[in-house]
Amino acid sequence: MKLRDLTELAARNLRESLLRNSLTTMGIAVGVASLVAMLSLGVGLQNLANAKLVHSGLFDAVFVSSTSMERGFDRPRAPRDSEEPAHPLDENARQSILKLPFVIDAYPEIRITADVLYDGKPHMTSLAGLPQSTRNDGAFEGMKGNFFSGAAADEAILQVEFAKDLSDQPDTLLGKELVLRYAVREALPAESNGAASEGGAVRGQSAGEAAGGELPGGFSVVPHERKLRVVGIIETEPSGGYGPFSRGRVFVPLSIAQEVQAGQTSNLQDLIRGAAAKPKFGSLTVRVNNPKNVEAVEGAIKKMGFSTFSLLDASHNLALVFTVFDSFLLIFGSLALVVASLGIINTLVMAILERRREIGVLKALGAADRDIRKLFFAEAGAMGLLGGILGVVMGWGIGKAITFGTNVYLHSLNLSSANISSVPWWMVGLAIGFAFAVSLVAGIYPASRAARLNPVEALRYE
Amino acid sequence: MTSDGLAIRTENVARHYQMGTTLVRAVDDVTLSVRAGEFVALLGSSGSGKSTLLNLAAGLDRPTSGAIYAHERNLAAMSSEELARHRSHTIGIVFQAFNLLPRMTLEENVELPLRLAEVDRGERAARVREAVERVRLGARLTHRPSELSGGEQQRASLARALVNRPTILLADEPTGNLDSATGDEIMLLLREINEKMGMTIVMVTHEQPRAEKFAHRMILMKDGKLISDGVQR
Numbered sequence: 001m002k003l004r005d006l007t008e009l010a011a012r013n014l015r016e017s018l019l020r021n022s023l024t025t026m027g028i029a030v031g032v033a034s035l036v037a038m039l040s041l042g043v044g045l046q047n048l049a050n051a052k053l054v055h056s057g058l059f060d061a062v063f064v065s066s067t068s069m070e071r072g073f074d075r076p077r078a079p080r081d082s083e084e085p086a087h088p089l090d091e092n093a094r095q096s097i098l099k100l101p102f103v104i105d106a107y108p109e110i111r112i113t114a115d116v117l118y119d120g121k122p123h124m125t126s127l128a129g130l131p132q133s134t135r136n137d138g139a140f141e142g143m144k145g146n147f148f149s150g151a152a153a154d155e156a157i158l159q160v161e162f163a164k165d166l167s168d169q170p171d172t173l174l175g176k177e178l179v180l181r182y183a184v185r186e187a188l189p190a191e192s193n194g195a196a197s198e199g200g201a202v203r204g205q206s207a208g209e210a211a212g213g214e215l216p217g218g219f220s221v222v223p224h225e226r227k228l229r230v231v232g233i234i235e236t237e238p239s240g241g242y243g244p245f246s247r248g249r250v251f252v253p254l255s256i257a258q259e260v261q262a263g264q265t266s267n268l269q270d271l272i273r274g275a276a277a278k279p280k281f282g283s284l285t286v287r288v289n290n291p292k293n294v295e296a297v298e299g300a301i302k303k304m305g306f307s308t309f310s311l312l313d314a315s316h317n318l319a320l321v322f323t324v325f326d327s328f329l330l331i332f333g334s335l336a337l338v339v340a341s342l343g344i345i346n347t348l349v350m351a352i353l354e355r356r357r358e359i360g361v362l363k364a365l366g367a368a369d370r371d372i373r374k375l376f377f378a379e380a381g382a383m384g385l386l387g388g389i390l391g392v393v394m395g396w397g398i399g400k401a402i403t404f405g406t407n408v409y410l411h412s413l414n415l416s417s418a419n420i421s422s423v424p425w426w427m428v429g430l431a432i433g434f435a436f437a438v439s440l441v442a443g444i445y446p447a448s449r450a451a452r453l454n455p456v457e458a459l460r461y462e
Numbered sequence: 463m464t465s466d467g468l469a470i471r472t473e474n475v476a477r478h479y480q481m482g483t484t485l486v487r488a489v490d491d492v493t494l495s496v497r498a499g500e501f502v503a504l505l506g507s508s509g510s511g512k513s514t515l516l517n518l519a520a521g522l523d524r525p526t527s528g529a530i531y532a533h534e535r536n537l538a539a540m541s542s543e544e545l546a547r548h549r550s551h552t553i554g555i556v557f558q559a560f561n562l563l564p565r566m567t568l569e570e571n572v573e574l575p576l577r578l579a580e581v582d583r584g585e586r587a588a589r590v591r592e593a594v595e596r597v598r599l600g601a602r603l604t605h606r607p608s609e610l611s612g613g614e615q616q617r618a619s620l621a622r623a624l625v626n627r628p629t630i631l632l633a634d635e636p637t638g639n640l641d642s643a644t645g646d647e648i649m650l651l652l653r654e655i656n657e658k659m660g661m662t663i664v665m666v667t668h669e670q671p672r673a674e675k676f677a678h679r680m681i682l683m684k685d686g687k688l689i690s691d692g693v694q695r
Binding site: 001002004005009012016357358360361362363364365366367368369370371454455456459 | 517520522523542543546547549550551555557561563565566574575577578579580583622626
């Protein structure tokens with residue numbers, strides 16, 4: 001029998017016992033719905049976790065340090081001609097890293113101690129620089145105020161605990177000004193080298209020469225003040241890069257942090273040692289366009305001779321945990337579908353009893369055993385397909401309802417909403433295909449039984 | 463008689479089956495031939511084996527022993543697929559109980575063998591129309607069996623049996639469920655089909671007068687055996 005005729009006859013048979021077949025189809029739909037709802041929650045939670053982790057700035061970042069930083073205190077130092085590391089982590093290295101595929105930014109981690117004046121009172125605190133590429137980090141979700149308006153804007157974002165130190169009502173700090181006090185290098189005229197500078201500035205004797213001519217007349221370190229407008233207050237901190245994760249309480253644009261750092265004691269020592277011509281970074285944070293590319297970027301940077309660190313393993317472990325979690329959901333969701341498939345077997349066996357004579361007539365008119373088998377398979381498959389489609393819609397709806405209920409609860413706790421269910425296209429295909437396949441398997445026994453009916457006995461059946 | 467002219471031939475065909483501890487010899491060592499174009503009546507009382515013999519000729523059942531040929535093709539040696547093709551293309555069957563599918567219209571019932579024989583859709587409407595016109599039911603195409611009289615249902619059943627243009631028509635008590643006048647109408651139709659289309663007809667009946675009136679030849683069976691075979695006229 002041709003497919004179209006088979007389909008028409010199957011559809012006619014299904015319409016004949018509409019209530020019973022509808023209930024059987026609903027059974028499949030409920031099974032598929034439970035499967036889809038469970039999987040959608042599993043996938044939704046995984047997506048949510050991934051999104052949060054990606055936005056955390058941890059999973060799409062590679063933290064780079066020069067190999068010299070990797071040596072333990074108890075390990076012997078490798079003999080070398082100079083004190084310089086084999087691969088200095090300097091601006092040249094940063095530019096090379098920036099050229100690597102998938103890299104969207106590479107910036108130094110700057111954490112320094114700074115003196116902040118507010119309302120005439122000084123506050124010693126830690127200050128960190130943030131590049132513009134961090135503006136989408138999860139730490140800034142729910143931030144009061146805004147991110148920096150520009151890469152060199154005289155603006156600051158405060159960590160809420162520090163803001164509380166400054167004011168009992170931290171929110172009122174938005175738009176207010178802080179004064180950042182720090183030291184800067186100031187070139188001295190060649191003739192004044194060695195003379196005491198005004199204001200008690202630190203004298204960099206002979207440093208200009210050591211610096212390779214950067215400051216030929218030497219320099220002095222003078223106090224400097226910079227007004228910063230508070231533009232944002234954050235609850236959580238952006239990722240801290242290599243080393244301690246607590247990175248600061250006041251955040252400023254990276255360029256300002258670099259300017260402030262230049263006057264720090266450690267940099268002065270570098271300068272005096274003659275390293276200022278090519279400033280070196282203690283570490284760099286490399287942002288990658290997608291966590292999937294972290295491994296490739298990490299490998300490329302290692303080939304350049306630097307040490308790297310990322311949370312790739314943690315990311316892999318998380319994926320493994322969710323795979324196991326999804327597998328369990330799939331198994332439990334499938335159980336409902338297996339139960340529903342028993343309904344298909346029951347319905348079709350009942351149909352054989354009811355249509356025994358009809359099967360005999362079909363055989364007498366020329367239907368082969370395979371025609372009868374295909375007819376019952378088509379009926380089982382149609383119920384599975386319809387149940388699958390209906391079940392996907394129901395499962396999607398259940399997922400949305402759970403998401404809605406969860407968000408109502410989250411809002412009652414003043415937490416931001418989250419989409420905890422997701423029905424991707426692969427899941428739609430999988431669920432419908434699975435329902436169809438399970439229904440066909442369920443149809444094997446009734447279809448074979450119907451095909452094997454002796455036509456003479458079937459025609460005698462009343 | 464040459465084999466080319468034979469529609470059905472049996473050679474010591476037997477159909478035995480076990481019923482509890484008893485071996486029932488439904489058809490027992492029957493040898494006969496039916497020429498192409500003959501109208502044969504198989505007569506006998508209930509349980510004589512005439513319907514079993516008809517089922518063997520239809521390929522609905524297989525003999526326990528012996529052979530049964532339709533146009534010299536041994537049905538006993540055919541696979542179930544080949545038997546299905548035999549029922550679809552060579553044989554048309556009419557039942558005492560009509561056996562129309564109640565949820566289908568007359569047109570759909572008659573079209574059913576065409577679906578099973580995978581006849582092109584474009585050809586089906588004409589074939590259905592032709593078969594239905596032959597049994598004079600053209601005006602009832604859209605009616606369901608429950609909306610037809612007994613005679614009309616049997617005529618519909620006849621149209622369904624003819625629609626695939628078989629060479630042999632097997633009728634199992636075609637007038638058994640009909641009153642006398644309607645039964646005669648069906649018999650006249652069968653005779654017309656036999657005469658005008660040259661179709662071989664083997665009809666099972668227990669109504670000897672009707673068989674004498676319409677069939678060319680009467681074969682009498684008793685206890686599974688053929689006890690007489692006579693040409694009527």
